[in-house]
Amino acid sequence: MKKYFFVTTPIYYPSGNLHIGHAYTTTLADVISRYKKEDGFEVFFLTGSDEHGQKIEEKAKEQNLKPKEYVDEIVKGFLNLWKLLNIDYTRFIRTTDEDHVVAVKEIFSDLLEKKLIYPSTYKGKYCISCEEFLTKEQMDETFHHFVCGKEAKNFEEETYMLKVSSFKKYLQELFSTDFLEPESRKKEMLNNFINNDLEDLSVTRVSFNWGIQIKENPKHVIYVWLDALSNYITALGYKSKNNELLKKFWSKDTEILQIIGKEITRFHSIYWPVILNSLGLKTPDKLLSHGWILSGDKKMSKSIGNVLDPIEIINTYSSDALRFYIINNLPTDKDGSFTNELFIESFNNNLANNIGNLISRVSNMIIKYFDGLLPIKKVSNHWLVKNAFDTIKNYKEKMDSYNMSEATQIVLKLAQECNKFIEDSKPWTLEKENKLEELLEVLSVLQKNIVIISYLLKPILVNSYPNMINQMGLDPKDINFKNLEKDFKFKKIINKLVLFERIK
Numbered sequence: 112m113k114k115y116f117f118v119t120t121p122i123y124y125p126s127g128n129l130h131i132g133h134a135y136t137t138t139l140a141d142v143i144s145r146y147k148k149e150d151g152f153e154v155f156f157l158t159g160s161d162e163h164g165q166k167i168e169e170k171a172k173e174q175n176l177k178p179k180e181y182v183d184e185i186v187k188g189f190l191n192l193w194k195l196l197n198i199d200y201t202r203f204i205r206t207t208d209e210d211h212v213v214a215v216k217e218i219f220s221d222l223l224e225k226k227l228i229y230p231s232t233y234k235g236k237y238c239i240s241c242e243e244f245l246t247k248e249q250m251d252e253t254f255h256h257f258v259c260g261k262e263a264k265n266f267e268e269e270t271y272m273l274k275v276s277s278f279k280k281y282l283q284e285l286f287s288t289d290f291l292e293p294e295s296r297k298k299e300m301l302n303n304f305i306n307n308d309l310e311d312l313s314v315t316r317v318s319f320n321w322g323i324q325i326k327e328n329p330k331h332v333i334y335v336w337l338d339a340l341s342n343y344i345t346a347l348g349y350k351s352k353n354n355e356l357l358k359k360f361w362s363k364d365t366e367i368l369q370i371i372g373k374e375i376t377r378f379h380s381i382y383w384p385v386i387l388n389s390l391g392l393k394t395p396d397k398l399l400s401h402g403w404i405l406s407g408d409k410k411m412s413k414s415i416g417n418v419l420d421p422i423e424i425i426n427t428y429s430s431d432a433l434r435f436y437i438i439n440n441l442p443t444d445k446d447g448s449f450t451n452e453l454f455i456e457s458f459n460n461n462l463a464n465n466i467g468n469l470i471s472r473v474s475n476m477i478i479k480y481f482d483g484l485l486p487i488k489k490v491s492n493h494w495l496v497k498n499a500f501d502t503i504k505n506y507k508e509k510m511d512s513y514n515m516s517e518a519t520q521i522v523l524k525l526a527q528e529c530n531k532f533i534e535d536s537k538p539w540t541l542e543k544e545n546k547l548e549e550l551l552e553v554l555s556v557l558q559k560n561i562v563i564i565s566y567l568l569k570p571i572l573v574n575s576y577p578n579m580i581n582q583m584g585l586d587p588k589d590i591n592f593k594n595l596e597k598d599f600k601f602k603k604i605i606n607k608l609v610l611f612e613r614i615k
């Protein structure tokens with residue numbers, strides 16, 4: 112039976128250029144998407160830009176541009192970054208895309224008709240920078256938002272409200288499942304919102320224009336979050352004539368993973384399921400709410416201005432190096448750091464000294480001792496090859512539960528074992544003592560293991576993978592999960608490439 116996988120990132124605000132934080136989420140999604148493809152899934156990977164709202168309207172005004180002109184420029188930068196970082200999305204949705212705009216209007220009308228949206232007024236505090244109505248728990252005593260440090264403004268406006276409060280029981284049931292990860296975030300949502308004052312959500316605004324107008328009362332534009340969250344289904348053709356993609360990728364049999372940063376967990380774990388439930392659609396199987404990349408002890412963020420530019424890092428090192436650091440060094444269940452020192456240390460330890468060194472030692476020995484081609488030798492019963500087969504199984508278990516950092520570390524551990532195996536078995540001595548059968552076995556074991564290691568790192572090391580595999584005398588397209596444990600027909604190794612040269 113065909114397996115389907117749908118993975119999404121948040122759609123980012125084009126209120127400035129993207130930084131390492133955005134690269135983090137998008138790389139997580141890209142790596143899991145590439146892994147699922149290798150594992151036989153048909154995959155739809157969605158990312159995009161969240162272009163409406165007061166903040167964007169104000170930014171455009173500062174530059175004397177129309178909002179659309181302003182976002183068009185910034186979005187070009189998004190696309191360029193994703194290209195440089197090898198992000199292989201299926202669709203890049205913009206909330207100004209015509210099909211999205213039409214569908215959001217329909218969604219609003221549908222919910223209004225079902226009386227799940229009703230006209231009202233809203234009074235409270237609003238953070239423009241985060242486009243979020245704040246509760247008192249989210250601000251300090253001078254009304255500064257804990258997340259971005261900006262002062263929230265008084266807000267009183269005619270608005271339409273979504274009846275979130277009547278979904279308390281539904282949400283409590285949803286939160287008794289493992290749909291939201293990590294567990295700590297679940298508790299936070301239950302204590303602060305669901306089991307506390309579960310308030311209705313304002314879904315339209317009248318004090319600015321840059322948004323999707325509702326048909327029923329054109330002075331209202333849809334408040335960014337109803338517009339933005341809907342992208343996950345409008346991108347698949349929800350409310351359009353052609354909804355083949357929706358049937359495939361938002362069905363009960365599809366595995367749906369949504370990856371977000373922890374500050375938008377409330378929107379994705381409470382309001383989004385309420386909207387989906389109101390529309391009669393299933394809730395995603397997993398909402399992975401990852402921690403922040405910090406700069407010092409603060410969230411790296413556009414509004415604070417303490418950001419690192421991923422393009423600089425890609426140009427200085429490489430996109431594979433950045434992808435590797437993100438996946439290996441930034442586990443999703445905690446906050447993480449990104450500094451030049453940590454980045455270089457991780458690159459040198461893991462990619463240069465461990466993986467790169469292993470590949471170059473083994474390919475050099477195959478060239479030196481066997482003229483680049485080992486006579487066929489079956490090694491699948493060797494203990495180290497058996498370790499590699501276990502590694503495949505353990506890696507898959509971790510990847511299947513979206514634990515990409517641990518999956519990577521399992522592979523790195525195998526590479527360390529291989530390096531140690533070289534030290535212990537001393538192939539150079541075997542050659543001197545003319546123990547050619549033993550030498551052949553050692554090198555055949557290592558060659559087989561390097562193919563496995565390289566293949567498991569393929570979703571991360573997109574540009575390096577073909578070189579890693581060529582360096583072992585194989586063609587990248589010859590390898591897949593189905594034949595990974597079988598015997599390969601290696602070709603003669605000619606090249607001596609230096610992969611992952613140490614950063615000085």
Ligand code: ME8
Nearest residue numbers: 121122123124132136161339340371372403404411
């Ligand atoms: O919130 N560490 O857009 P946004 C880790 N448009 N991840 C980070 C990060 C950091 N320091 N900074 C940003 C929005 N991110 C809305 C989303 S979705 C329907 C609408 C990542 O441009 C992380 O994924 O502020 C976070 O959730 C997202 O960027 C916020 O991007």
